[in-house]
Amino acid sequence: MKPKLLVIIGPTAVGKTKLSVELAKRFNGEIISGDSMQVYKGMDIGTAKITEAEKEGIPHYLIDIKDPDEPFNVQEFQERANEAIIDIHSRGKLPIIAGGTGLYIQSVIYDYQFSEAPTDPAYRKHLENRINAGEIDSVMDELRNIDPESAERIHPNNVRRVIRALEIYHCTGKTMTDQLLDQPKEMKYDTLLIGLTMEREKLYQRIDQRVDLMVEQGLVQEVREFYQQGLRDCQSIQAIGYKELYDYFDHKTSLNEALDALKQNSRRYAKRQLTWFRNKMDVVWYDMTDTEGFAKKTEEISAFIAGKLLIKANK
Structure with missing residues (x-):
């Protein structure tokens, strides 16, 4: 019997974090972050990293495991995620991957093999x-x-x-x-993929509002600290929200121009995420446009998960 695995995917700002915590509470689950940038310590506001209060006591994995000057790639994610899945499953709990980095998630559920290509x-x-x-x-x-x-x-x-x-x-x-992507598409786990989507105009509005909230929470100061430490030639600073503000600190743009670029790049990233998931993954989609109906939608998704994975939800 393959271990059961629930995966929650979707574009940035669609509501994956909130839903994954709710589902973890209902199905005795623990959450593995599928985000390529939340692995970095100190990159909290700009990556919309879940707070301790938002976790509601649910264990989370692959968050704050790297210093900002360290590299991180899909192969390391795959190894660490597989270790977490086996550990969570061994304790009778349901592993839940929640995130938006498509290739990272695919590498785990399809057990990609990383081999060396020829050189020239x-x-x-x-x-x-x-x-x-x-x-x-x-x-x-x-x-x-x-x-x-x-x-x-x-x-x-x-x-x-x-x-x-x-x-x-x-x-x-x-x-x-x-x-x-050309590798065989045989799933390593008994996997159910739930995708969250949203009417595009509403999603873009939520993204813009999230950026404004990040600024209120101290995003500029968070990024400035990395800038002042001299962190520049590293993967982490390429993250959306950091590279745009570096241009501001380098006096290449104004703060307003940097924040406008951040919003635009976030919207473009959300569009690419949706295209990736729809074209390359077998997903059951749920529309989250009606944010007021979150509780009802959660009930609908929970019932579907219970039937597909043959597991009982906690009351």
Whole structure:
């Protein structure tokens, strides 16, 4: 018997955190964050990290496990998430992954195998020479054109990974993302994927309101502390909400322009998340546009989960 696994996915600001906690209470569950940036300590406001009060006593995993100057990738996420799933299941509880990083979640539920693609030293040297000559923006544009998902994940200053992503495509004709997605789609666990969606105008409004609330909560100061520590050439600072404010601190934009860019980039990210989930994952979708009807929607989702995973909900 495969361990049961519940996965809650959807775009940023759609309500995954609140629902996952409610479902964990109902189904004796524990939650694994599927967010690629909430792993970083101190990046609390900008990543909308769940607070201790919001957890309502439910254990959470893969949050605050990395310092901001440390790298983190899909393979490490897969390893750590699998360990957490086995641990949670061994104690008779239901593992619940909640998050919005599509490739990370897929790597776990489909048990992706990470193997080495061929190399081309001459091509790699060519890219290194271009980057050393100051052409990193041009090289990143090439990566965005052929593999936008990898370009989203890889910081331009992580030259080794930028080059490797382009080298894989050069050698195989397939992107790094395609190689993962082409793997057999046999699920490692008895998995149920619940997707949350929302009418786009309402979702974008919620995203804008969330950014305004982040600013009230101290987002600018949170990012300024990283800036003053000299954190720059690292993956964490590429997160939405941090890179835009770095431009403000570098006097490239005004604060209002930086916040407008943050909102716009968050809306674009939400759109990409929805496209990814709908095209590449087998999901049962629930519309959360009526935020006043959250309790009723939670009952509906709970009944569906109980029937599909054959588990009883707590009263």
